[in-house]
Structure formats: structure tokens, C-alpha cells
Amino acid sequence: MRVLLIEDDTLLGAAVRDHVLADGHAVDWARRLQEAEDCRAVATYSLLLLDLMLPDGRGLDFLRQLRARGDITPVIILTARDQLSDRIAGLNAGADDYLVKPFELAELSARIGSVTRRAVGQPATSLSIGDVTLQLAERSATRKGRALPITAREWAVLEALLSRHAGVVSKSEIEERLYALDAEVESNTIEVYVARLRKKIGHDRILTERGLGYRLVREG
Amino acid sequence: MRVLLIEDDTLLGAAVRDHVLADGHAVDWARRLQEAEDCRAVATYSLLLLDLMLPDGRGLDFLRQLRARGDITPVIILTARDQLSDRIAGLNAGADDYLVKPFELAELSARIGSVTRRAVGQPATSLSIGDVTLQLAERSATRKGRALPITAREWAVLEALLSRHAGVVSKSEIEERLYALDAEVESNTIEVYVARLRKKIGHDRILTERGLGYRLVREG
DNA sequence: GCGCTCCGTTCAGGTCGATGTCAGCTTGAG
DNA sequence: CTCAAGCTGACATCGACCTGAACGGAGCGC
Numbered sequence: 001m002r003v004l005l006i007e008d009d010t011l012l013g014a015a016v017r018d019h020v021l022a023d024g025h026a027v028d029w030a031r032r033l034q035e036a037e038d039c040r041a042v043a044t045y046s047l048l049l050l051d052l053m054l055p056d057g058r059g060l061d062f063l064r065q066l067r068a069r070g071d072i073t074p075v076i077i078l079t080a081r082d083q084l085s086d087r088i089a090g091l092n093a094g095a096d097d098y099l100v101k102p103f104e105l106a107e108l109s110a111r112i113g114s115v116t117r118r119a120v121g122q123p124a125t126s127l128s129i130g131d132v133t134l135q136l137a138e139r140s141a142t143r144k145g146r147a148l149p150i151t152a153r154e155w156a157v158l159e160a161l162l163s164r165h166a167g168v169v170s171k172s173e174i175e176e177r178l179y180a181l182d183a184e185v186e187s188n189t190i191e192v193y194v195a196r197l198r199k200k201i202g203h204d205r206i207l208t209e210r211g212l213g214y215r216l217v218r219e220g
Numbered sequence: 221m222r223v224l225l226i227e228d229d230t231l232l233g234a235a236v237r238d239h240v241l242a243d244g245h246a247v248d249w250a251r252r253l254q255e256a257e258d259c260r261a262v263a264t265y266s267l268l269l270l271d272l273m274l275p276d277g278r279g280l281d282f283l284r285q286l287r288a289r290g291d292i293t294p295v296i297i298l299t300a301r302d303q304l305s306d307r308i309a310g311l312n313a314g315a316d317d318y319l320v321k322p323f324e325l326a327e328l329s330a331r332i333g334s335v336t337r338r339a340v341g342q343p344a345t346s347l348s349i350g351d352v353t354l355q356l357a358e359r360s361a362t363r364k365g366r367a368l369p370i371t372a373r374e375w376a377v378l379e380a381l382l383s384r385h386a387g388v389v390s391k392s393e394i395e396e397r398l399y400a401l402d403a404e405v406e407s408n409t410i411e412v413y414v415a416r417l418r419k420k421i422g423h424d425r426i427l428t429e430r431g432l433g434y435r436l437v438r439e440g
Numbered sequence: 441g442c443g444c445t446c447c448g449t450t451c452a453g454g455t456c457g458a459t460g461t462c463a464g465c466t467t468g469a470g
Numbered sequence: 471c472t473c474a475a476g477c478t479g480a481c482a483t484c485g486a487c488c489t490g491a492a493c494g495g496a497g498c499g500c
Contacts, residue, residue: 106333106336109333110329110330110333113329114326114329139388139432140388151430151457151458151459152430152431152458152459153458153459153460154458186461187460187461187462188460188461188462188476188477189459189460189461191475191476191477191478192459192460192461192477192478193459194476194477195476195477195478195479196478198477208467208475208476208477210467210468210469210475210476211469211474211475371446371447371448372447372448373447373448373449406450407449407450407451408449408450408451408487408488409448409449409450411486411487411488411489412448412449412450412488412489413448414487414488415487415488415489415490418488428486428487428488430457430458430486430487431458431486
């Protein structure tokens with residue numbers, strides 16, 4: 001497996017490179033985004049390890065551009081311990097996973113394994129927007145990192161909304177997602193659940209697009 | 221890292237091998253203890269994955285001999301779901317950790333990570349959350365350092381919960397762990413044990429996640 | 441064997457939270 | 471302004487869950 005490491009710190013970069021090499025992967029090490037672009041021009045990588053704080057620009061923008069171009073190469077971002085917003089932004093920008101510095105090298109191996117094992121197109125383990133995160137595997141949700149008490153139906157509605165990031169989701173789409181074919185035709189159940197969700201995650205986190213549906217927003 | 225997998229079941233063995241390979245480790249797969257000995261004669265391993273039920277002898281004796289020879293290679297044992305006594309015997313014989321079949325491959329990765337990260341010779345002899353501790357080898361439990369009178373079934377339920385730290389464990393998962401294949405289909409046995417455990421360790425140390433399962437908390 | 445205790449399991453009845461429905465109100469487009 | 475779309479508090483219902491009690495089997499001391 002060929003890995004592109006994008007990291008400006010010499011010490012950390014060398015440690016990561018050696019460890020990933022020891023795991024049996026080929027590693028190219030770029031110290032700047034420009035170098036990273038050059039590497040990508042001449043080689044194809046199975047995985048990118050991307051530090052978000054780099055001397056020549058925001059790693060985040062690099063990642064966004066990558067995804068905007070339709071590139072689905074797995075990306076693991078490396079962020080500073082206190083930059084929680086960076087991690088969230090990174091995931092929203094299309095990162096597959098993240099590691100908080102300083103991290104155990106063994107942890108790096110585990111993340112590399114899980115990210116590359118995950119089939120392309122398979123849903124990630126969590127969905128989030130702003131400070132609200134949905135753990136898909138656990139069927140749980142957190143807000144600002146703390147557990148958010150949420151019922152099964154509420155969770156499903158939130159997942160339906162989150163699955164389209166900040167896009168509009170119609171009421172009928174949500175209904176189809178919540179109920180089997182024996183649809184509930186009448187009543188305003190979805191409206192009720194949206195109201196209940198708003199109470200829990202913030203009233204203005206869910207916008208109403210009249211006649212179209214609902215839309216999540218990053219910040220209320 | 222080089223791993224020796226000792227497992228006679230073809231299906232399970234192949235799955236484990238592929239998964240550990242995907243994690244970046246080298247894997248040698250022995251179907252019998254004799255093969256395992258041969259492998260160990262020509263290679264050095266960082267980790268052994270040892271099934272205790274093998275056609276040509278007790279894996280337990282293999283493990284005991286290993287330790288008697290002073291070998292401190294980490295060993296994770298794989299045991300059938302209802303062989304609780306095997307697990308305990310395995311830990312007493314010098315295993316570093318164990319996995320109950322069937323297990324999630326992701327769980328395997330996690331255990332491999334933690335076992336190898338852990339300094340050699342510091343096996344996980346106990347699990348704990350808050351002031352409640354389970355001694356795996358002794359099959360006993362303590363609360364606030366004092367012995368907690370507990371029955372076998374209660375212990376098993378608590379172990380099932382603790383094995384996932386503070387994560388949610390479903391009733392069916394607990395059932396699968398307590399009973400062999402001839403599952404008990406009806407009755408609310410698990411609920412009863414949860415109730416009894418609550419009486420002993422504190423009513424609100426075990427949260428009910430409606431429709432999902434149960435979850436331990438550090439503080440009641 | 442006999443009586444005893446302990447443990448695992450089952451059962452019945454009670455509790456409580458999740459769900460869906462509705463009525464009356466608010467809001468925004470035209 | 472008018473009216474449809476949407477919002478929200480209240481509430482009946484239902485099923486998941488809790489719990490005390492009881493039953494029967496296993497083990498043990500005598």
C-alpha cells in the first residue's frame with residue numbers, strides 16, 4: 001500500500017514514516033501542500049495522512065478541493081489536541097478519520113487498517129454537523145462531545161437529515177426512511193419529531209424549507 | 221508484527237488471518253499444535269492467537285508449557301461462547317487476554333492493539349469501572365475494595381457489560397454470551413440478572429438504553 | 441435418604457417511557 | 471388579508487422493562 005504523509009514537523013513526520021514503513025507500506029513524505037500536489041501528480045496513493053496545520057495553507061482547503069474533484073482516496077487527518085473544531089471540520093470536509101496529536105503509533109496502525117478496510121461508499125462510522133455527532137454503529141448521538149439522550153425515532157430522523165449533510169430532506173423522504181411500506185399516511189408525525197429534535201439539539205439547527213422539507217445547519 | 225494463529229476451524233481461521241493481514245501484520249496459520257511448534261521453531265512471533273479447542277491436544281497445556289519455558293510472548297486465547305471455565309483457566313495459565321467466539325473482527329484488532337501496547341507481563345487480570353472491579357482469573361468481584369458476593373450468572377452478565385467498558389450491550393448479546401447455541405428463546409432472564417446486579421452494585425450503575433440494551437456508568 | 445440452602449429460571453402484575461394523534465396556534469407566501 | 475403549511479403542548483396507548491414471588495433442581499451436611 002502506498003501512503004502519502006503530509007506533515008511539516010520533522011520529528012513527528014519521521015516517526016510516522018518509520019512506523020508506517022514498518023507496517024509494510026510504502027511512504028512518501030511531503031512537508032508542504034505544494035509538495036503533496038507534486039507527489040499526487042506522479043503517483044497514486046491508497047491513503048493520505050494529512051496534518052491540518054501546514055506552513056503553506058490550510059490542509060482543510062486541500063482536503064475540500066480533493067473531495068470537490070471527486071477524489072475518494074481515504075484521508076486521515078492529524079490535528080492538534082485542542083483544535084476540536086478542526087477535527088469536526090475535517091470530517092465534514094471529507095476526512096475518513098482523524099488522530100489527535102500526540103497519538104500512539106499503534107493507534108495510527110489501527111486507524112490505517114480500519115480506514116482502508118472500509119469499502120468505498122460504505123458509510124462512515126459517524127455522521128456529524130457542527131457539534132452534533134451521530135455514532136452509526138452505536139446508534140447514539142453526542143452534542144459538544146457529551147451524550148445526547150435521544151429516542152430511536154428521533155435518532156432515525158436525525159440520521160436522515162445528516163445523511164444529506166446540510167441538504168434539504170423532504171418530509172416524505174423521512175417518512176419513507178422511518179416506516180416500512182405500510183406507510184403512515186396521515187398525521188404530522190415527522191413534524192412532531194422535528195420539534196422534539198429541535199428541543200434537544202437547538203431550535204435553529206433544523207431549518208424549515210417551506211414546501212420542500214428540512215435542512216440541518218452547522219450553527220444555530 | 222508477526223502473528224501466529226493457532227486455529228483448526230477453516231472458516232474462522234481464514235477470516236482472522238485475512239483481517240490481521242489487513243491490519244498490516246504478518247500471519248502464520250497453524251491448524252494443529254504440532255504445526256504451531258514447527259512455526260515457532262523457525263520464526264519469532266510478537267503475538268499468539270490460540271484456540272483452546274484443537275484436534276491434537278489441549279491448547280491450555282501448550283500455553284502452560286510455553287510459560288513454563290519462560291516465554292513471555294503475548295497470547296490471546298479464543299474460546300467458545302459458553303466455556304467460561306476455559307477462559308479462566310486460560311488466564312491462569314498465562315494468557316494475556318481472551319476473545320469469546322464469535323467475535324467482531326474489529327474487536328480482535330482492538331485487543332491485539334491493547335495487548336501488544338501493554339508492557340509484556342502485565343496481563344489484563346481485571347476489568348473495572350468506577351469502584352467496581354472484576355477479577356477475571358478468580359471469578360470474583362469487588363466494590364470499593366471489598367468483596368462483592370455474586371453468583372456465577374451475575375458475574376457473567378457483569379463481565380459481558382464490562383467487556384465493553386461503558387458501551388451499550390444488547391440483551392441478545394448477553395444471552396449469546398451466557399448460553400450455548402441452544403439459546404433460551406423466551407423469558408426475561410437477563411432482565412432479572414440486571415435487576416439483581418443493580419441491587420448489588422447500585423441501582424443506577426446500569427443504565428437501560430431502551431430498545432438497545434444496557435450500559436455501565438462510572439458513577440451512580 | 442432427608443432436610444436444608446442456594447441458585448437459576450419462570451411468571452404475573454406493575455411501571456414508565458416512547459410513540460403517534462389531535463387540536464389549536466403561528467407563520468409565511470401570494 | 472387569506473389560507474395552507476407548519477409548530478407545539480397535551481394525551482391515550484402500547485410495549486419494553488422492572489420486580490417480587492415462587493418453583494424446582496443441585497449440592498451439602500447429617
